[in-house]
């Protein structure tokens with residue numbers, strides 16, 4: 001199953017985005033597919049075994065390092 005490192009996002013770039021709050025110790029979302037996404041800063045797994053459309057365009061705030069991450073294929 002593919003595993004990706006997410007891209008770090010500046011807070012001002014996340015304005016207006018739907019931010020998922022991850023809590024350290026468990027994935028913010030899990031299940032429904034086979035793609036795993038890790039924090040671009042600390043490599044914590046944020047989205048585990050999700051479908052691509054569940055990760056596309058979402059912003060995840062890492063519960064461990066506090067940085068904002070966006071799915072790496074979603075280029076602005």
Ligand SMILES: [Zn+2]
Nearest residue numbers: 039042062065
């Ligand atoms: Zn992190």
